[in-house]
Amino acid sequence: MNRKAIFPGSFDPFTIGHHDIVMRGLEIFDEIIIGIGRNSTKQATFSLEERLEAIQRVFEHEPRVRTVLYSGLTVDFAADCGAQFILRGVRSVQDFEYERSMAEANKQLSGIETVLLYTRPEYAHISSTLVRDLHLHNKDIQPYLPTTK
Numbered sequence: 001m002n003r004k005a006i007f008p009g010s011f012d013p014f015t016i017g018h019h020d021i022v023m024r025g026l027e028i029f030d031e032i033i034i035g036i037g038r039n040s041t042k043q044a045t046f047s048l049e050e051r052l053e054a055i056q057r058v059f060e061h062e063p064r065v066r067t068v069l070y071s072g073l074t075v076d077f078a079a080d081c082g083a084q085f086i087l088r089g090v091r092s093v094q095d096f097e098y099e100r101s102m103a104e105a106n107k108q109l110s111g112i113e114t115v116l117l118y119t120r121p122e123y124a125h126i127s128s129t130l131v132r133d134l135h136l137h138n139k140d141i142q143p144y145l146p147t148t149k
């Protein structure tokens with residue numbers, strides 16, 4: 001069986017925490033489709049195109065990872081991709097509660113399974129929100145962004 005997962009999120013921006021989840025996800029899945037959600041009500045700092053290009057560059061040499069934009073429900077996006085799994089990351093109890101309710105809702109909607117990976121402890125404090133704040137205050141955000149090969 002070709003195990004395919006989507007990794008949906010806002011990725012505003014895509015951090016080394018997200019990157020680590022994808023790399024570890026590749027140990028479990030044959031293929032991962034990173035989906036940048038278009039319909040988030042969150043006000044974005046980085047444009048969809050900037051985010052798409054940045055992530056595509058990171059995985060340029062990884063044929064098992066694709067990055068696309070999507071709108072609508074995550075379960076519909078998964079079905080369109082032919083993915084059997086949703087990959088997500090967990091940093092904290094707050095993340096856990098949120099991910100649990102999303103996973104339950106998605107399971108009920110379409111039967112899809114969510115696979116959660118715990119953050120590496122050294123990345124537990126890294127969030128897109130933190131990186132956006134640093135960026136807005138003209139601080140160097142490179143240490144939080146995955147390197148492009």
Ligand code: ADP
Nearest residue numbers: 009010011017018088089090095119123126127
């Ligand atoms: P969303 O807006 O859907 O929450 P995010 O882009 O904030 O999307 O995050 C996408 C996924 O990555 C979520 O499951 C989130 O918990 C996870 N994630 C974010 N930062 C980290 C990190 N530092 N370590 C592990 N997982 C993370």
